[in-house]
Amino acid sequence: MAADYVDWLRREGRIVIVGASLAGLRAAETLREEGFTGSLTLIGDEPYEPYDRPPLSKSVLLGKASPEHTELPRRRELDAEWRLGVPAAGLDLTGKRVLLADGEEVDYDRLLIATGVRARPWPVPEEAELDGVFVLRTRDDATALTEKLRAGARRVVVIGAGFAGSEVASACREMGLEVTVAERAGAPLVGALGGVIGAVAAELHLKNGVDLRTRVTVTALEGDAMGRVRAVHLSDESVVEADVVVVSLGSMRNTEWLSGSGLGAGPRGIASDAGCRAFDFRGIVTDDVFVAGDVARSPHALFGYQFLSLEHWGNAVAQAETAAHNMICPASDRRPHMWMPAFWSSQFGVNIKSVGVPPMGDELMIIQGSTAERRFVGVYGFKGRVVAAVTFDNARWLEYCQRQIEQGAPFPVEYPTVDRRPEGRQPVAADFPDPSLPTHGPTVTLSGYSPADRRLVFTPGHH
Amino acid sequence: MTQPSLVARITDFANRADPYPLYAELRRTPVLHEEEGEPYVISSYWDIESLLHDPRISSDAANMTAAGADELQSESTGLPPSFIRLDPPEHDRLRRIANSAFGPPHEPRRVDDMRGELHTIVTELIDGFAGRTEVDLVDQFAYPFPVTVICRLLGVPREDEPRFRSWVDPLVASLDPETRQSAGPEFVQAAQEARTQLGMYLAGLVEERSKDPRDDMLSDLAAGKGPDGAMTMMEVLSTAVLLLIAGHETTVNLITNGMLTLLRHPEYLQRLREDPELAVNIVEELLRYEPPVQLVPQRTCITDIEVRGVTIPKGSRIWLMLAAGNRDPERFKDPERFDPDRDDLQHLGFGSGIHSCFGAPVARLETQIALAELARRLQDPRLVADPPPYRPNAVLRGPRHLTVTFDGLNP
Numbered sequence: 001m002a003a004d005y006v007d008w009l010r011r012e013g014r015i016v017i018v019g020a021s022l023a024g025l026r027a028a029e030t031l032r033e034e035g036f037t038g039s040l041t042l043i044g045d046e047p048y049e050p051y052d053r054p055p056l057s058k059s060v061l062l063g064k065a066s067p068e069h070t071e072l073p074r075r076r077e078l079d080a081e082w083r084l085g086v087p088a089a090g091l092d093l094t095g096k097r098v099l100l101a102d103g104e105e106v107d108y109d110r111l112l113i114a115t116g117v118r119a120r121p122w123p124v125p126e127e128a129e130l131d132g133v134f135v136l137r138t139r140d141d142a143t144a145l146t147e148k149l150r151a152g153a154r155r156v157v158v159i160g161a162g163f164a165g166s167e168v169a170s171a172c173r174e175m176g177l178e179v180t181v182a183e184r185a186g187a188p189l190v191g192a193l194g195g196v197i198g199a200v201a202a203e204l205h206l207k208n209g210v211d212l213r214t215r216v217t218v219t220a221l222e223g224d225a226m227g228r229v230r231a232v233h234l235s236d237e238s239v240v241e242a243d244v245v246v247v248s249l250g251s252m253r254n255t256e257w258l259s260g261s262g263l264g265a266g267p268r269g270i271a272s273d274a275g276c277r278a279f280d281f282r283g284i285v286t287d288d289v290f291v292a293g294d295v296a297r298s299p300h301a302l303f304g305y306q307f308l309s310l311e312h313w314g315n316a317v318a319q320a321e322t323a324a325h326n327m328i329c330p331a332s333d334r335r336p337h338m339w340m341p342a343f344w345s346s347q348f349g350v351n352i353k354s355v356g357v358p359p360m361g362d363e364l365m366i367i368q369g370s371t372a373e374r375r376f377v378g379v380y381g382f383k384g385r386v387v388a389a390v391t392f393d394n395a396r397w398l399e400y401c402q403r404q405i406e407q408g409a410p411f412p413v414e415y416p417t418v419d420r421r422p423e424g425r426q427p428v429a430a431d432f433p434d435p436s437l438p439t440h441g442p443t444v445t446l447s448g449y450s451p452a453d454r455r456l457v458f459t460p461g462h463h
Numbered sequence: 464m465t466q467p468s469l470v471a472r473i474t475d476f477a478n479r480a481d482p483y484p485l486y487a488e489l490r491r492t493p494v495l496h497e498e499e500g501e502p503y504v505i506s507s508y509w510d511i512e513s514l515l516h517d518p519r520i521s522s523d524a525a526n527m528t529a530a531g532a533d534e535l536q537s538e539s540t541g542l543p544p545s546f547i548r549l550d551p552p553e554h555d556r557l558r559r560i561a562n563s564a565f566g567p568p569h570e571p572r573r574v575d576d577m578r579g580e581l582h583t584i585v586t587e588l589i590d591g592f593a594g595r596t597e598v599d600l601v602d603q604f605a606y607p608f609p610v611t612v613i614c615r616l617l618g619v620p621r622e623d624e625p626r627f628r629s630w631v632d633p634l635v636a637s638l639d640p641e642t643r644q645s646a647g648p649e650f651v652q653a654a655q656e657a658r659t660q661l662g663m664y665l666a667g668l669v670e671e672r673s674k675d676p677r678d679d680m681l682s683d684l685a686a687g688k689g690p691d692g693a694m695t696m697m698e699v700l701s702t703a704v705l706l707l708i709a710g711h712e713t714t715v716n717l718i719t720n721g722m723l724t725l726l727r728h729p730e731y732l733q734r735l736r737e738d739p740e741l742a743v744n745i746v747e748e749l750l751r752y753e754p755p756v757q758l759v760p761q762r763t764c765i766t767d768i769e770v771r772g773v774t775i776p777k778g779s780r781i782w783l784m785l786a787a788g789n790r791d792p793e794r795f796k797d798p799e800r801f802d803p804d805r806d807d808l809q810h811l812g813f814g815s816g817i818h819s820c821f822g823a824p825v826a827r828l829e830t831q832i833a834l835a836e837l838a839r840r841l842q843d844p845r846l847v848a849d850p851p852p853y854r855p856n857a858v859l860r861g862p863r864h865l866t867v868t869f870d871g872l873n874p
Contacts, residue, residue, distance in 0.1 A: 367518065368518055368551065369551070369552065373552075375552075375555070377518070396516065396816050396817045396819075397516060397518055397816075397817075399512075399513075399516040399816075400513070400516040400517050400518060403513060415519055415766045416519070416765050416766050417518035417519060417765075418518050418519070418520070418521050418523075418550035418551055418765065419518070419550065419551035419552050419555075
């Protein structure tokens with residue numbers, strides 16, 4: 001019976017994918033690759049075919065790539081119906097249909113939700129609308145920001161020194177623009193990598209001529225009579241004159257359209273089981289709704305079965321492939337999503353890479369190289385084992401670190417390495433901010449069974 | 464009578480033509496240590512991969528304390544150690560500077576811009592076969608090719624190439640441990656003399672280039688474009704000699720093994736003739752199937768390490784059997800088959816980790832062009848002897864001669 005259903009589904013079922021970016025595309029390709037011959041519909045709120053986002057804050061800003069030419073390479077023909085430029089507006093779980101913003105409905109037999117995240121906007125709408133104030137998430141954002149920067153800017157203020165903000169600051173400096181970065185924490189990247197590594201990132205900013213202001217928040221964006229941004233007011237009462245402001249305060253998960261649907265969706269994403277099947281609001285797994293990519297949150301065996309939300313490129317690909325596989329295979333062939341978290345960033349000429357979940361670590365050891373040279377391998381430890389690693393211009397050692405994490409290798413790391421320095425012999429506090437304080441977007445969100453996480457409150461949707 | 468050790472059988476010249484059955488035997492004991500003084504031999508793909516990325520593994524000869532440590536060591540040039548025999552941070556600094564003269568981001572076009580020149584060199588070498596129906600592809604093609612390429616890369620003036628070659632040939636020959644053992648004192652003397660001459664010549668050229676830089680590697684090495692600045696004169700010399708030596712016999716073997724393999728698999732020779740683009744896949748599969756560096760014999764561990772439950776004591780000699788890992792059935796489907804159409808081809812032919820082959824982009828291009836042109840121009844090429852005679856070297860394994868007959872040359 002169940003096997004018959006899967007056979008039928010594979011042959012002539014209707015699969016709908018909401019979200020037409022990296023995860024949506026790779027899922028669609030995997031479905032076809034694995035023999036799905038039914039109807040396939042991809043729904044995307046942007047009018048463009050799937051494109052790659054990482055270049056938007058790097059080569060596109062520098063003018064080395066055009067924002068129009070970042071399409072994702074296709075692995076195969078899809079034979080799919082594309083509904084682009086129309087966001088999904090609602091979900092009817094019982095009737096098995098997706099409601100679109102233009103009033104249309106799309107029926108499905110199985111659904112994949114890959115709606116991702118969007119940039120967190122500046123919280124004061126009238127200030128956010130000032131000419132010269134930008135966020136950077138989409139191709140349109142990149143086009144607008146690039147044009148503005150090309151037209152010449154006296155000073156750019158970047159609000160938030162996470163990865164995206166730091167990359168924007170780096171690109172602007174490379175273009176020779178004056179840049180001020182305002183960061184609430186004590187250093188850049190602290191949410192993702194902690195204060196020790198953040199201090200290294202701060203040096204990078206300073207060395208490259210960024211006017212870095214830490215432990216400040218932006219209290220107001222000031223416009224001129226023409227509605228153009230003119231200055232940025234900081235909590236230390238200083239004022240920075242600027243004609244471009246890039247708001248880089250992390251991201252928000254695109255789950256609002258699911259409110260009231262009965263799915264377990266909220267600001268932290270959509271929870272799923274290890275096989276990418278979404279939970280409903282009662283915490284019961286659904287049969288026909290799957291999730292993948294930035295919007296998903298799933299338990300990871302290597303990290304205490306905590307529910308991880310990963311805004312990582314590689315995660316989107318791996319989770320999409322697993323979800324797609326599980327959507328059209330018999331129950332016994334399903335695979336768990338067990339991707340090792342990993343991300344990269346390039347800023348100020350430095351290649352930063354990480355594996356594992358750094359914010360889970362409470363201690364850090366530099367096992368190779370030195371932070372003073374800004375070339376090193378650092379590993380994070382938690383409860384006596386290695387849980388993450390970060391490299392600055394030393395990525396070739398990362399594979400080893402990944403294996404250490406997979407094997408639950410002991411921490412502190414006692415053995416010598418080919419470039420162990422005296423400074424790295426003792427573990428130090430990794431210095432992550434209190435997880436209950438808001439940040440501008442760590443690249444990993446931990447939730448679930450962490451004792452540090454006391455703020456997760458279930459709020460039923462309004463039916 | 465006791466069976467000789469597996470390591471002894473691998474180094475035994477009698478098994479040079481086909482060591483692969485021995486490698487299969489080796490993989491049955493993935494961490495093999497036959498007796499005191501013998502190396503720890505690692506032969507499965509995943510273990511090799513993992514040790515190539517392991518920061519407890521050193522390439523620095525000074526860390527090797529085990530007996531017989533220097534038996535396979537070949538670098539005795541009188542120069543400071545080059546980065547292939549160094550650990551970070553020294554390795555990283557020298558390799559970064561070398562790379563700033565060779566690849567992206569400072570010289571993104573260095574290799575690709577040589578495409579036309581490589582093509583010309585290959586064409587001239589093949590034109591030299593005119594009027595004959597039998598050639599030795601080693602002596603008349605594969606051997607002269609890489610030296611010419613390195614000359615152009617470094618920036619050796621054309622008119623000096625013959626002189627340069629006359630020093631390089633005895634130097635390279637002297638690196639082969641068996642040749643060295645069997646040679647008389649005059650051979651050793653000649654090699655030493657060549658080394659001195661080459662060193663003096665290069666030093667003069669580096670001096671010239673630092674005063675009057677051109678678009679070549681020696682100028683860049685002496686100028687130091689990257690954030691690490693320039694190399695010292697001695698460092699430039701040892702890097703130049705490294706590129707010469709490491710880029711020579713390996714490339715010769717890759718090309719020769721390549722032609723041999725294609726002649727044994729004529730369907731692919733035919734396909735390559737019709738579609739030169741196939742050379743890319745063919746070269747990658749060759750690097751898996753017949754890697755020019757069969758094993759990495761110069762690693763040690765700086766602390767006791769455990770591999771598959773076996774403890775390898777600090778200072779031991781470790782052999783990473785790249786050619787055995789490349790045919791590990793746990794990694795590659797149907798590994799004993801030469802199949803350029805495989806879609807999963809992450810071979811160990813260039814190693815991996817921080818010491819992964821520096822010259823790989825050049826080696827790839829040289830071999831792609833060489834094989835595609837040989838396939839296109841030789842009319843009905845045939846092997847004269849199969850297997851052909853091999854060189855003694857077990858590490859840099861390849862035919863000594865590869866005599867091929869053919870009906871004529873296509874233009």
